[in-house]
Amino acid sequence: MLRFLLRRGAMLVATLLVASFAVYGALDLAPGSPIAALTGGRTPSPEVLAELNARYHLDDPFLVRYWNWLTAAVTGDLGQSIPLRENVSTLIGQRIGVTASLVALTSLIIVVGGVGLGLLGALRKGAVDTGVVLVSTVSAAMPSFAAAVVLQFLFGVRLGWLPVLGTGTGFADSLKHLVLPSLALAATSVALVTRVTRTAVREELDKEHVQTAVSRGLPWSSVVRRHVLRNAAIPITTVVGLTVASLIALSAVVETAFGLNGLGAYLVQAALNKDFAVVQGISLVLVVAFVVTNLLVDLAYALLDPRVALGSRAS
Amino acid sequence: MSIPVPSGVQTGVAAEVLDPVAEVEATAVRGGLRRVRLGVLGWLSLVVVALAAVLAVVGPFVRPFDPDLSDLSFAYVGPYGSHLLGFDGQGRDLFSRLLVGARTTFLGAAFVAVVAVAVGSALAVTAAWFGGRVDRVVSAGLDVVFAFPGILLAVVAAAVFGAGLLSAGLALAVAYSPYVARVLRSAALRERAMAYVAALEVQGFGAWRLCLRHLLPNISGLVVAQGTILFGFAMVDLAAISFLGLGVQSPQADWGVMVSEGKTGLLQGYPMESLTAVLCIVVVVSAVSFLGDRLESAGKQAHR
Numbered sequence: 303m304l305r306f307l308l309r310r311g312a313m314l315v316a317t318l319l320v321a322s323f324a325v326y327g328a329l330d331l332a333p334g335s336p337i338a339a340l341t342g343g344r345t346p347s348p349e350v351l352a353e354l355n356a357r358y359h360l361d362d363p364f365l366v367r368y369w370n371w372l373t374a375a376v377t378g379d380l381g382q383s384i385p386l387r388e389n390v391s392t393l394i395g396q397r398i399g400v401t402a403s404l405v406a407l408t409s410l411i412i413v414v415g416g417v418g419l420g421l422l423g424a425l426r427k428g429a430v431d432t433g434v435v436l437v438s439t440v441s442a443a444m445p446s447f448a449a450a451v452v453l454q455f456l457f458g459v460r461l462g463w464l465p466v467l468g469t470g471t472g473f474a475d476s477l478k479h480l481v482l483p484s485l486a487l488a489a490t491s492v493a494l495v496t497r498v499t500r501t502a503v504r505e506e507l508d509k510e511h512v513q514t515a516v517s518r519g520l521p522w523s524s525v526v527r528r529h530v531l532r533n534a535a536i537p538i539t540t541v542v543g544l545t546v547a548s549l550i551a552l553s554a555v556v557e558t559a560f561g562l563n564g565l566g567a568y569l570v571q572a573a574l575n576k577d578f579a580v581v582q583g584i585s586l587v588l589v590v591a592f593v594v595t596n597l598l599v600d601l602a603y604a605l606l607d608p609r610v611a612l613g614s615r616a617s
Numbered sequence: 618m619s620i621p622v623p624s625g626v627q628t629g630v631a632a633e634v635l636d637p638v639a640e641v642e643a644t645a646v647r648g649g650l651r652r653v654r655l656g657v658l659g660w661l662s663l664v665v666v667a668l669a670a671v672l673a674v675v676g677p678f679v680r681p682f683d684p685d686l687s688d689l690s691f692a693y694v695g696p697y698g699s700h701l702l703g704f705d706g707q708g709r710d711l712f713s714r715l716l717v718g719a720r721t722t723f724l725g726a727a728f729v730a731v732v733a734v735a736v737g738s739a740l741a742v743t744a745a746w747f748g749g750r751v752d753r754v755v756s757a758g759l760d761v762v763f764a765f766p767g768i769l770l771a772v773v774a775a776a777v778f779g780a781g782l783l784s785a786g787l788a789l790a791v792a793y794s795p796y797v798a799r800v801l802r803s804a805a806l807r808e809r810a811m812a813y814v815a816a817l818e819v820q821g822f823g824a825w826r827l828c829l830r831h832l833l834p835n836i837s838g839l840v841v842a843q844g845t846i847l848f849g850f851a852m853v854d855l856a857a858i859s860f861l862g863l864g865v866q867s868p869q870a871d872w873g874v875m876v877s878e879g880k881t882g883l884l885q886g887y888p889m890e891s892l893t894a895v896l897c898i899v900v901v902v903s904a905v906s907f908l909g910d911r912l913e914s915a916g917k918q919a920h921r
Contacts, residue, residue: 313760320761325773332777443903445853447860448895451876455888466884551766555857559880569769570861573776581776585769593764 306604314597318590322375325585326368329578371582380583385575390583393568398587400469400564401553403476408484408491409546415492417538420499424507425526434496442493446552450486450559457482467561483560487552491545498541502534509533536606543599550591659911662904669901672716673723682710684717684870693887705875705890706882707868714870715893721871722852722898725782725864729851732790734844737797742828744798745805756802759795767792767854775863782855785864789854797843804836838915846909849902856898872898 346354355361359370371381380390423434444452458466470479506512507530515525554566561567565584572580655663681699687707696703702711744755767789774788775781808814809832817827833840858864859873867874872894879890 316757317761317764321764324761324765328773328777443899443906445857445898445902447857447873447876448899451880451883451888451891451895454880455883455892459884459886459888548766551768552857554768554772555861558861569772570863573772574780574862576776578776581773585773588766588769589764592766592769596763 303604307601310597310600314593317593321589321593322372322586323368325582325589326371327364329582330364330367332576332578375583375586380586381579383572383577383579385577386580390579393580394565394583394587397563397565397568400562401557401566404480404483404487404553404557404562404564405546405549407477407480408487408549409542411484411488412491412495412545413542415488416495416542417499419492419496420538421503423496423500424503431500434500438493438496440493441489442497444489446487446489447555447559449489450483450556453482453486454559469561469563479560479562483556483562486559487549487556491549494545495538495541499534499538502537503530506530506534536603539602539606540599543595543602547592547595547599550588550595654915655911658907662907665900665904666908669719669723669904672719674720676716676719680710680713680716682713684709684713685868686710693882693885693889702893703889705879706887711890711893714875715872715897718870718872718875718894719897721782721859721865721869722856722873723901725786725855726848726851729786729789729793729855730844730848732787733793733847733851734797734840736790737794737843738801738833738840740794740798741801741805742832744802745809746824746828746832748806748809752802755798759798762791762795765792767850768857771854771858772861772863775858780863780866782859782865785855785858786851789851789858793847793850797847800843801836801839804839805832808832808835838912842909842912842915845905845912849905849909852898852902852905 359367362370374381378391380394382388383390383393386393419434419438423431423438441449454466457463464482465479466482468479470476512525512529515529516522551566553564554570556562557564557567558570565587569581569584569588571577572584681701687709688704689707693706694704702715705711705714740755740759744752770792771785771788774784778784814827814832817831822831855864856871856873856876859871860877862877865871865874867878875894876891876898879888879892879894882888883891
């Protein structure tokens with residue numbers, strides 16, 4: 303297990319190094335100087351240009367700048383947004399809470415809804431199962447932006463139950479503003495988790511060890527908990543982890559659709575405004591979150607199924 | 618003395634001489650695609666996809682009205698005379714815009730799928746063919762690209778190259794190629810180990826010819842399945858990127874752009890534009906992903 307952890311840890315660091323280099327390098331290659339955004343298209347005098355270049359260290363060689371950016375990033379300093387004259391870390395700090403709570407609420411919906419519906423479908427055959435399959439088929443076909451628009455229309459415009467735009471103030475109000483966005487973000491993933499859970503539980507129910515447990519007279523609930531769910535947990539955890547990781551980037555779409563003041567929506571704005579420091583900073587944060595989530599999935603996988611850690615290759 | 622082999626000879630014949638078992642397996646794999654059972658839903662999906670494909674080509678020629686002609690006095694007017702679906706917020710004919718919008722949505726996704734499959738299968742076959750260090754380097758590179766979700770890569774690409782369908786499409790193709798490569802690599806590794814490959818190698822066949830004419834055709838079922846699945850993903854992601862304003866640019870008609878443009882109207886109680894565009898996307902994507910699932914399970918069975 304320790305070797306497994308070490309190897310995965312080293313892979314994580316290597317991946318992040320290359321990814322950070324790619325993010326920084328790509329935006330560095332972009333045509334147009336960041337100074338142009340600052341001077342608003344006017345040609346600055348050579349002295350001003352030299353002063354600005356010196357202030358933002360634009361004259362240093364690329365590798366030096368990358369190294370400085372990376373070492374500062376490790377300490378939590380992601381540089382400055384040139385057009386906004388504000389620390390990128392501050393800008394991120396103001397918004398990361400919204401995105402984190404959106405992803406957290408969505409994950410909760412995915413786990414509770416997906417596993418619950420999947421179990422229901424697998425254990426109650428007949429009409430209930432058909433209903434579960436129907437619901438999951440419809441919601442699987444709903445991309446997050448499509449679900450966002452449909453939910454906004456149904457619950458916001460038609461029924462007027464929930465707010466459709468904005469972040470809200472205070473805990474209860476903010477939570478209310480997050481309900482529709484997280485439902486929209488969860489739509490496809492709930493369907494996926496439902497399907498995997500239903501199939502995994504069905505397969506497990508047909509296995510001999512379950513029949514043995516039943517014939518030994520164990521109570522049904524404990525058979526389901528200890529013998530069925532325990533084994534079905536492996537594929538379920540994998541799919542939950544993978545879908546939760548995918549939410550991190552998809553949150554940009556939902557945040558934009560619902561006018562939430564989160565990281566993703568801000569990243570899109572920064573990309574449109576060519577605010578490169580912000581794009582670099584948020585991309586790095588999102589990539590770290592994505593890679594770490596994937597690592598946690600692998601760890602959970604290894605904990606649930608010891609064969610994974612013992613085997614030579616996990617992926 | 619070398620055995621002369623006509624260039625048209627298929628792998629099965631060459632392998633038969635050496636190993637009848639390999640021959641049987643090779644045919645089973647090759648036949649994979651031909652034995653897909655579609656069923657009613659499958660045929661329905663095929664019809665939907667074919668219709669969308671035709672629309673993508675002829676849409677701009679069969680539209681009843683000019684999709685860009687705006688008359689503000691008709692803004693949000695519902696179905697009216699020959700305007701089957703009425704007008705959007707700028708008084709443009711909605712039905713015409715949907716017909717024209719099929720083009721960027723469909724062809725953009727096709728572009729992404731083709732590029733991703735080409736790059737992914739090239740990487741997969743290279744890794745499987747050479748094995749060892751090459752395989753390790755390719756696999757490590759794929760792991761790094763895996764760290765970038767498609768949408769994030771597309772946003773970065775929009776920041777670097779400017780917003781547009783091309784940069785969004787290329788970014789998605791790069792982000793998807795590891796998924797193709799991973800699936801195809803294991804299939805290619807299995808093929809690589811088969812006797813017919815060794816047989817042809819011994820006969821002096823070059824690596825290029827062997828890979829292109831024998832190895833790749835034998836995993837073509839999986840290649841097509843992966844392409845179809847990615848095509849569905851690409852449609853969704855491209856539409857989402859256009860929805861964000863980073864893909865196809867307004868005022869061009871595109872389903873993703875229409876969902877986003879129609880949102881203003883939707884919030885005021887005129888949902889026609891957004892909802893019809895959503896419906897188009899959902900129907901076509903469901904059809905594509907259904908077909909992809911069918912092809913994939915057929916391909917997997919053939920490779921068992």
